[in-house]
Amino acid sequence: MFELLGISPQALFGQLLIGLINGAFYAMLSLGLAVIFGLLNIINFCHGALYMMGAFVAYLALQHLGLGYWPSLIVAPVVVGAFGMMLERTMLRHLYKLDHIYGLLLTFGLALVIEGVFRNEFGASGLPYGIPPTLSGGQNLGFMFLPNYRAWVIVASLGVCLATWYVIERTKLGAYLRAATENPTLVQAFGINVPRMITLTYGLGVALAALAGVLAAPIYQVSPLMGSNLIIVVFAVVVIGGMGSILGSIVTGFTLGVVEGLTKVFYPEASSTVIFIIMAIVLLIRPTGLFGRAH
Amino acid sequence: MARDTAPRAKNGYRHQYAIFAFMVALFLVLPYVIYPVFLMQALCFALFACAFNLLIGYTGLVSFGHAMFLGAAGYISAHAAKVWGLPPELAILAGTAASAALGLVVGLLAIRRQGIYFAMITLALAQMIFFFSLQAKFTGGEDGIQSVPRGVMFGILNLQDMMTMYFVVLAIFLAGFLLICRVIHSPFGQVLKAIRENEPRAISLGYNVHQYKLIAFVLSAALSGLAGGTKAIVFQLASLTDVHWTMSGEVVLMTLLGGMGTLFGPVVGAFIVIAMQNYLAQLGSWVTIAQGVVFVICVLAFRRGIVGELGRFLKKPL
Amino acid sequence: MAGDYILETERLTKEFRGFVAVNGVGLRVRRGSVHALIGPNGAGKTTCFNLLTKFLTPSAGRILYNGRDITRAAPADVAQMGLVRSFQISAVFPHLTLLENVRVALQKKRGKSFDFWRSERALDSLNDRAAELLAEVGLAEFAHLTAVELPYGRKRALEIATTLALEPELLLLDEPTAGMGHEDLGRVVALIKRVAANRTVLMVEHNLSVVADLSHTITVLARGEVLVEGDYAAVSKNPQVIEAYMGSGHA
Amino acid sequence: MRDNLARDARPAAAPAAAPMLEVKDLHAWYGESHILHGMNFDIRPGEVVTLLGRNGAGKTTTLKSIMGIVAKRTGSILFEGAETAGLASNRIARLGLAFCPEERGIFASLDVRENLLLPPQVRPGGMSVETIFELFPNLKERLASQGTKLSGGEQQMLAIGRILRTGARLLLLDEPTEGLAPVIIQQIGATLRRLKAEGFTILLVEQNFRFAATVADRHYVVERGKVVDHFQASEIEKSVDKLRNYLGV
């Protein structure tokens, strides 16, 4: 049995798997950002806040409506998605003709408001959300103990990512979306209601964030701050992958999760910065990102 | 026939001298009316916002990681004053130089991308600096560098005295402000303006626009550093707050609220934001909410900011 | 040989995502001549032009300027070597005054562009030369208007004045008469004639009467390739050119 | 003078059909610049009409204004008697107009099949995909390639082909021959005549008046955002010199 820098292969497998789980969250969030960026040309700074809202909707649904985890997987994305669509209709819509930077500023402001409201209402220390009973416990894989819930997160998010990819790359709806990303004016001139499509796309991207929030709730605390720190890392993931690339964001999300996981073993001090370092290197070598297209 | 053949331009600036004079007069009187520490804080942030505005307002580059320059200079100045025992003027200078150097590195990495790409890259690099500041030994982690000596400036000005400290801060602010005015109205500023108006044309005239943007970026970083170093000496501490990404957001807010690309806007914006933070401190998270709301309103309805809208109303650049 | 030709290209090619816009173009611009690049819409003239001025990077081929390979040079650098372009849509700095517009170019030439610590007044020494240039293109009296206030044709003139400030050896003009009325047209043609007296001009132009009037050599592009090259008389009689311009007739 | 005569003469020439599209006093702006200064023209059902003019005369802007994709426009655009000037472009398209832009607008991220099937049906009775393949056999062979990997001519065919499926009766084609080889131009000419035979109404923007002459019933000359002249197809030979002057060729 070989040992790599004093880590046994078993432990390494465990760490790889763990990395994949974190990667799942990066992938889902950066996928939503990529979809939104592609069509709206907006960097959705409040993505983290909406992810947090997803977790809170699940929590509140359980507290006040008795809705458990499984219905929340549907309810939270729908509720947050609807909220997102309202934001798009009332605010973001007015910015499309302006410099893209205003979209970033507006969503930054929205993130402050949303987080502030939740912090005011629920405090900052976080609220508990249990693992659904059907997924408690875990499997002893020999090299590690894999909690069932974590296994589910990998499966679920891979499924969601692939489904999203399929819809965008392989269906008629996706063709509209891709076409509108390139040339919205022409697509609208073909008789397609592009503004409505933009609203729905924003809703979809946001719903992905909310779904990630629900998936995260049993692992982390449901806390108003859960999104704000994650989102900047996800931004870096998006820059590394290349903005607007669907497949790029999925692959980079999972890969960087693994890279970060490995850093936690070999040099944990750098685990919070490794993604930014990779970003800097990628920018030097390929300014459009690994999967980005040159414009 | 040089200058007097430009009646428009001359008229265009004269009122700015008047406003500047008014501003100076106001700042000379205010400490006798308003709590000076608050004023010093606001002046530091006003300088920071002006430095930021030099970048966003005059080159169109939106940095979303400007806190790294404020914070890094704060740490270096604090360290220089406390550990190396440098006098305050040299400590502040050390911080400024450090930020300029950091600005050069960051600028080299980021300057080739524009718009939101530039914003995200600066944000991510600033986050790196944040984590570095959290973990590095000399920064004191969460505690920051505490009890930094204010010392005696130039061997004569005892900064322990609040009013002396105030007037030193005012002098630094005014020096920074005037430098920014000078940059804007310098030959270099003229090129920046040309680049902002029509970048392809500037390139076709032989201007390597990256170099100009980089210099503007380094200048902005250095002036942010000047603000950060001064702030560290005033508050006698350097902490993580100043390198956190929320600070980068705040400086954007100040500039946006006051008016991007206006001379006096960032000063007004900084005073409003700092006042809001100070006087709403009891309201806890409502401060954040209020800031967010101001952000949203500015972006949706007042993209010119307070001073910008005023300038449009008066039909004069302010 | 390099002495004869100021600009040469070898098999210059540009592909956009699979679409070949410029295909193996070999172009030779004789020193001191006025050389026109013409062709029907979509022939690749503007792409070609952007390749020459480095605003686009060629997919293949070489560009030689005064015998020097500039295929990989940056646009700002070729401008400094004396190869200066104009734009299809008039390229001025709209909110600067005319004087300032020209001064921006003079600043580059006279090396006063990085001084951020000096007052604008440092630039006043350039005012005389700027005024001279403005006078040369007939804009002296408007020196203190902002460029945005000028009518279209005068913007073109301003653009040329700005370009001349760099004292270019080779002037590249992208459709200098595009969108102009008859009254402006004459003025610009006269202007180009004047400035071409002591330098080389390469221009893309649509208006054949302008081309006929100005140019010594004409290269006709069609579908990204050189169709024919020669003087106006030769080119205008070429059946391929007639076909390319007039269409295939009653097929 | 001439165009007044022509315009006055027109109703007499074809009194029966009401115009399918009628443009009256159309003004349009790009940002601050005023591009169209009161365009007036009409097309009757089944006609092929061209707008001729130099670069920058406002031909493309006219098409875009009809499609509702110019930010600011005033005046009246009646399609089959209904005012469309205030509608969003997707609503206009749904009335039965289809637009083929000058730059062709082939989507790089879509393959040929997706490009072809992209525009939704707006009316019943569009051309079947088989018929389109019959018109443009090249497309069938290249269904799986990326849209922009096609040659210029194939791209143009794809751009025309995809709007035939939709059931739109009025086609707005912006310089379909631009940058294409003569043999392809001939093929496009043939296609347009076939479309006319099938009852499509076509508004064609062209600089190539030789080509236009082979397909169109009438020609409008546009200069500085206005219609300045008007010819019947039969008059074109007489007017070649005048046209050359208009077009600067």
Next chain:
Amino acid sequence: MRGVKSVKALGLAAAVALAAGTAQAQVSDGVIKIGVLTDMSSLYTDLAGAGSVVAAKMAVEDFGAAAKGMKVEIVSADHQNKPDVGSAIARQWYDADKVDVIVDVPNSGVALAVNEVTREKNKVFLVSGAASSALTGDKCSPNTIHWTYDTWALANGTGRAIVKTGGDTWFFITADYAFGHQLEADTSAVVKEMGGKVLGAVRAPLNTPDFSSFLLQAQASKAKIVGLANAGGDTVNSIKQASEFGIVKGGQNLAGLLVFLTDVHSLGLPVAQGLIFTEAWYWDMNDANRAFAAKFAPQDKGIHPTMIHAGVYSAVTHYLKAIEQAKNDTDGKAVVAKMKSMPTDDKLFGKGTIRADGRHIHDMYLFEVKKPDESKKPWDYYKLRATIPAAEAFRPVDKGNCPLTKS
């Protein structure tokens, strides 16, 4: 005076003027003004925050200031966990608003900053919320009393008691910044001193959302005890994920080095059960505490008082006693000296003393979190494992390196 006035107005609005008796000449401007500087919006909102203001108010009421003719006002502000904001507020309070004493200040960074300002302005600083033992170590000040707990006490209490009960091999998951390093170092020292072994440690960046990687390493180390040298959200997340990965079920125990009642509340007993840690006070230990909690909770959104709240109450009570005797609140050093000279005694912390270095000395307690079926009522979370007598609970005065104790 526009700025100052508006601050005052706001301060007054938030404050409660308790007495209108005749002003005492010795007390500056006739009013004893207590500033509760705390975290109203972030991590420490629940464990300190508004509850600290409630506790201070209750202390003033219970002391009967009004009846004694003392006019006491309370103002409060949010330091947002930013040292510069905290020090700016402190300066303004002392300079402009005539605040005499600042209490609470959770977050060591802010507390150290306020410590310096207080020393400079010669006022009084009563720390309840902050953990850093530097406040009575090399940063100690004649104007500061550290009331409730500190990192050394927590590390010592937890480390000592656990090794004693057989937990002799340790692995640390440490927050990678000064505070975490200090906790780890203090605890390791105790563990080694008691004959235990430290098998390893991993440095996790602050605000790491996912600890699974580190937990796997802890698991692989086979240490009996996994020490969590972190705080707030990091502690909560690591405990939650430890339960997910079956760390406790696998035979290892978690030792929290900085855990509060509100953390346990937010984790829930199913996750937190079995966790061992040290605290200075618990609401369900005796009748006096229960009565205090019963009165406190309705005023703070149902949150039961933490040791920090109790510490604020206790500290304010002792401060008022000292002022009552000294009849002077202007000279901070004198007030603190007076406080040090008097033994402390109140209904929550009982009898205690204050050392020369500013350390308030009292008993500490080792608690274990109950299993869900052991909990009989809301907020019934702890069972007492051991009492750490006051004499052993805190760092010996000679080990603190406090300049005040060197003559």
